[in-house]
Amino acid sequence: DVKVTQSSRYLVKRTGEKVFLECVQDMDHENMFWYRQDPGLGLRLIYFSYDVKMKEKGDIPEGYSVSREKKERFSLILESASTNQTSMYLCASSLPGTGGLEKETQYFGPGTRLLVL
């Protein structure tokens, strides 16, 4: 079974703080993703990564950065947290490849609900 874990289920931070959200997957997946999910807006892609030390901007990268130093770990960084970054953050991973959509399936972690005061 694929397992994607996130460092915290709930997090409360203050405006201006630097925030680190950690995601670890145990299935040797190459692709990893960070989304945020807000009521009425659905899932929006922040950043993704195809491989170690590689990163690509998603649809809403502003105010975020990422780090992928090891294949199994993908970190999302809020350089200076703001109240509009209060959200549910979801990490996902997938194993890319040809010949089957099973490999494109994204598996999600449990999510981190972040509140910025």
Next chain:
Amino acid sequence: QKEVEQNSGPLSVPEGAIASLNCTYSDRGSQSFFWYRQYSGKSPELIMFIYSNGDKEDGRFTAQLNKASQYVSLLIRDSQPSDSATYLCAHLGGSNYKLTFGKGTLLTVNP
């Protein structure tokens, strides 16, 4: 913008009925489609994927894809209260493995 539109609901059906969830997409290059289920407070989990025109069945779930009309649907037969959740439609297009998600349809199955 390559969008995925879902009827926002909420959709309410009685137990035992067929629930029909629909999704349209704008990107004709989209090749593959995924249906995820998300319980309140939980993360999305995959139900089915489909990439060929027609129907694909898995237990009580049937996904239907019509590329000419650019829609994909999910039918849930013999709906159960445990099926009550938000259902997310997503498509995979282009060459960079990105999924584009719809905003989801909230389904409630009443006992």
